[in-house]
Amino acid sequence: MRILFVHGTGVRRERFDTLFKQVREALHKRFPDADIPPCYWGDTHGASLGAGGKSIPGHHQTRGAPGGATPLDQETAEWHLLLADPLCELRVLAELSSVAEGYGTPGVQVAGRAVADRLAQLPSDMPAADTLEALLRATGLSEYYSAALAAVAEASEFKTACARAQDSDATGEVTSAAARAVVAWLLAAADESALCTGAERDKLVNMITERLGGTARGPLDKIGAVLGTLALRVTTQPALNHWRGRITTGATPAVGDILRYQARGGPLRDYVRQTIEAAPGPTVVIGHSLGGIALVDVLALAAAEQNPLPGLKLLATVGSQAPFLHELGALTSLEPGDGLPRGFPTWLNIYDRQDLLAYQAQPIFPAGADVTDFEVSSRQPFPVCHSAYWKLDSVYDRIADAVKGSG
Incomplete structure (x- = not known):
C-alpha cells in the first residue's frame, strides 16, 4: 500500500522535512510495509511576492522605531481606544x-x-x-x-x-x-x-x-x-502601520498559497494527480489544510470525468477548508449545492473545533454520501491547534481504522 501526505498552506522545505519525518514515522508504526513518498509542492506551486513587496505601502521606506509615532498615529490610536x-x-x-x-x-x-x-x-x-x-x-x-x-x-x-x-x-x-x-x-x-x-x-x-x-x-x-x-x-494600528511590510511578507506563504490556489490552482492539482498516478496499487491520500482542498478537487474532478483514479482506497482530510468552500460555492470541483460525484472515494474528515481553519464535511453533503467527520482535540488554542494534529495518536489511529474498514 502507498500513502501520500499532501501538506497545507505556508509550508516550505525546511518545515516540510520536519513535518513529513514526523508524519511518516507515525504512519509506519501503523503501516510497517507502506510506501510513503513525499509530495512537497511549496516551492514550485506556493505563493511568493514577485516584485519583492513593492505593492505594500511604505514597505521600502525608512521608518523609525515603533515608539516614534506621528501625530496621525496617536490620533488613530486614541480613536481605536474610544471605539472599544x-x-x-x-x-x-x-x-x-x-x-x-x-x-x-x-x-x-x-x-x-x-x-x-x-x-x-x-x-x-x-x-x-x-x-x-x-x-x-x-x-x-x-x-x-x-x-x-x-x-x-x-x-x-x-x-x-x-x-x-x-x-x-x-x-x-x-x-x-x-x-x-x-x-x-x-x-x-x-x-x-x-x-x-x-x-x-x-x-x-x-x-x-x-x-x-x-x-x-x-x-x-x-x-x-x-x-x-x-x-x-x-x-494595534500604529504597530500595524510600522510593521505592515514584515507582517505582509511573513504572511505571504500562508495566505498567499490559498489565494494563489483559488486563482491558479490547476498546476498544483496536476502535480497532485500525477503524484497519485505515479505508482499502481492501493493508495491512501492524506491532505492537511490546503492540501485537503487540492485532494478533494482532484478526486471530484476525476470522478466527474468518469475517470476516477485507480486504486484509491481512502481520502483523509485534516484541518481542511474544503467543506466550507463548497458551502460558499467557492470549491473549484463542485457546483454550489452539488453532491459528491459517483466514483469519489471514502472520505474521512478530521477536525478540531478550536481550529478556525477546520470544518465539518458531513452536514454539507446529502445523506448517504460516504463522508465521515471525526473530532479530535489537541487542547491548544488557534493557531497552534492547526498544526498540532500531527502529534495526536487519535488522528493516526482513526486513519488506520478507516483504512482497515475500506478493505
Whole structure:
C-alpha cells in the first residue's frame, strides 16, 4: 500500500522535512510495509511576492522605531481606544479629579452640571435641514444618534465627571470628552456600516461640542496626558502601520498559497494527480489544510470525468477548508449545492473545533454520501491547534481504522 501526505498552506522545505519525518514515522508504526513518498509542492506551486513587496505601502521606506509615532498615529490610536470603550476619556476625568464628588458650595451650581443639563436637553429628533442631522445621515449614523445621547447621558462616568468639574477648564474637558464619547458610541454601534471619514468624524465632534456649550476644539489636557501614550501601547494600528511590510511578507506563504490556489490552482492539482498516478496499487491520500482542498478537487474532478483514479482506497482530510468552500460555492470541483460525484472515494474528515481553519464535511453533503467527520482535540488554542494534529495518536489511529474498514 502507498500513502501520500499532501501538506497545507505556508509550508516550505525546511518545515516540510520536519513535518513529513514526523508524519511518516507515525504512519509506519501503523503501516510497517507502506510506501510513503513525499509530495512537497511549496516551492514550485506556493505563493511568493514577485516584485519583492513593492505593492505594500511604505514597505521600502525608512521608518523609525515603533515608539516614534506621528501625530496621525496617536490620533488613530486614541480613536481605536474610544471605539472599544467610548466612555474611557470620561472615566479618566472622573478618576483624576481630586475634588470630592458633589456640587461644591451650597446654593452655587457646579460648572460641569450645565454640561449634563445641555446633553439631556439635546433633541434626538432634528429637522432634516439641521446641519448636524444632515451630517449624521451622510455618514450612516443617524439611526444610532438617540441611543448614543442616552448612553452617554446615563453613564455614571459622565455624571461623575460633570459633578467634579469646578471651573471653566475642567468643564471644557468634560464637554469635549462627552462629545467624543457620543461620536465614538455612534461609530461603534454602526460598525462597518458607517461611511465616515476622519474629517467628518471631527466635524461631528465639533458640532456636538458647540451644542454642549463648548468651543469647537476644547481642551483635553488631563486626558491626553494619561490616554495618549496608553493608546499607542495598547492599540494595534500604529504597530500595524510600522510593521505592515514584515507582517505582509511573513504572511505571504500562508495566505498567499490559498489565494494563489483559488486563482491558479490547476498546476498544483496536476502535480497532485500525477503524484497519485505515479505508482499502481492501493493508495491512501492524506491532505492537511490546503492540501485537503487540492485532494478533494482532484478526486471530484476525476470522478466527474468518469475517470476516477485507480486504486484509491481512502481520502483523509485534516484541518481542511474544503467543506466550507463548497458551502460558499467557492470549491473549484463542485457546483454550489452539488453532491459528491459517483466514483469519489471514502472520505474521512478530521477536525478540531478550536481550529478556525477546520470544518465539518458531513452536514454539507446529502445523506448517504460516504463522508465521515471525526473530532479530535489537541487542547491548544488557534493557531497552534492547526498544526498540532500531527502529534495526536487519535488522528493516526482513526486513519488506520478507516483504512482497515475500506478493505
